[in-house]
Amino acid sequence: MTGILESILNTNKNDLDRMLGVNLIGAFLGAKHASRVMVPSKRGGILFTASSCTKIGGIASHSIWLLSCISPIGVLTGSDVDAKKERSNGKNLKAEDIAKAALYLASDEAS
Structure with missing residues (x-):
């Protein structure tokens, strides 16, 4: 739905309302609605x-970020990883690190 908003200069309120609605x-x-099943159980x-x-993405980006608890924004891929390894001795965040966080948060251990 991000495609609804092409440019902030050409975005009207109806387009913004539609994007936020979706x-x-x-x-x-x-x-x-999912919590209505989960809370009683x-x-x-x-x-x-x-x-x-x-x-x-710009203006459309801020909507789901308000609710997000997991995002791969810091994950390096491909040649970025190799370039980063040459400049740093630290640990690079990988996609599997994000996946492990999601698995933990979805598990019974994460109350």
Whole structure:
């Protein structure tokens, strides 16, 4: 739905309302209705994820970021990883690190 907003200069309020309705309110309502099943059973979890595209995308990016708890924004891929290894002795965040965080948050251990 990010494609709804081409440019902030050409965006009208109706387009912004539509984008927020799909990206933010839709995600929120999905979580609301899922929680109606999870709360009585005292089980379950809701994970919101956002890609780096939502952060780079501009105005449309800010909606789901309000709810996100997992995002691969700091993950380096391909040649970026090799270049970073040459400049740093530290640990580079990898996609599998994000996946492990999601698995933990979705597990029974993460209350």
